[in-house]
Amino acid sequence: MDGNGRPALALRGLAKRFDHKVAVAGVDLDVPAGSFYGLLGPNGAGKTTTLSMAVGLLRPDAGTAYVLGHEVWADPIEAKRLLGVLPDGVRLFDRLTGPELLAYHGLLRGMDPQVVDQRARELLDVLALADSGRTMVIDYSAGMKKKIGLACALLHAPRLLVLDEPFEAVDPVSAALIRDILHRYVTGGGTVIFSSHVMEVVERLCSHVAILADGAIKRVGTLAEVRGDRSLEDTFVEVVGGRTATGEELAWL
Numbered sequence: 001m002d003g004n005g006r007p008a009l010a011l012r013g014l015a016k017r018f019d020h021k022v023a024v025a026g027v028d029l030d031v032p033a034g035s036f037y038g039l040l041g042p043n044g045a046g047k048t049t050t051l052s053m054a055v056g057l058l059r060p061d062a063g064t065a066y067v068l069g070h071e072v073w074a075d076p077i078e079a080k081r082l083l084g085v086l087p088d089g090v091r092l093f094d095r096l097t098g099p100e101l102l103a104y105h106g107l108l109r110g111m112d113p114q115v116v117d118q119r120a121r122e123l124l125d126v127l128a129l130a131d132s133g134r135t136m137v138i139d140y141s142a143g144m145k146k147k148i149g150l151a152c153a154l155l156h157a158p159r160l161l162v163l164d165e166p167f168e169a170v171d172p173v174s175a176a177l178i179r180d181i182l183h184r185y186v187t188g189g190g191t192v193i194f195s196s197h198v199m200e201v202v203e204r205l206c207s208h209v210a211i212l213a214d215g216a217i218k219r220v221g222t223l224a225e226v227r228g229d230r231s232l233e234d235t236f237v238e239v240v241g242g243r244t245a246t247g248e249e250l251a252w253l
């Protein structure tokens, strides 16, 4: 909770259907201020759909989301001021260079150009993107696109970061760097919620975990509560219902 007792992010009854497919079936979640929250789930569980609705990128069929008490759909300007988002697939204006993209984001948010310039330099430097200053984002590698997307999300020093698979396609050195940046951000009073398939990262970083499957939250709580005396991976497989190969399949392979 923040100083006013509000969660950094509160989801209430979020639901979304695509044609006949129920992607998210009524999700309630409180992300305490100052927490490092991991959202786990198998492919197609509804993580991206949930996070997209939570930040105002996708309109829910039902339910709503609050960022530090501000309803994302009713009070979008204040909610989005407090929010930094790394969306799925990183939809970026990719005909710009990294520095241009950051300048564009900063000015769009009404930031002082000098502050934007200073922060952009630091972010590009810390994220090891400074050497690619003249390269257009369209020519970046997948991992570089993740990193510039993260830089865009951090630029305005938000209170809450919502990150869709921030470690996907990122090399181990960059992953360690991103972990450090996020860790520092949370230590400084920020809140992070991110989706991931990498149990080890979630176990190492997160104070809280939610496991989503078939569009619904199956387990939620502190890391210790969710994993009990087992590994997070064992808990995940049990909750999600892993299937094991009998040895009969793919005999032709």
Ligand SMILES: Nc1ncnc2c1ncn2[C@@H]1O[C@H](COP(=O)(O)OP(=O)(O)OP(=O)(O)O)[C@@H](O)[C@H]1O
Binding pocket: 018, 021, 022, 023, 041, 042, 043, 044, 045, 046, 047, 048, 049, 050
């Ligand atoms: N735009 C869309 N149109 C139709 N169906 C969609 C759309 N977006 C998502 N879905 C469906 O909704 C379900 C949840 O998808 P979502 O992308 O939220 O899952 P996810 O947990 O993020 O998966 P992954 O781990 O593979 O990224 C899936 O069955 C998916 O096919």
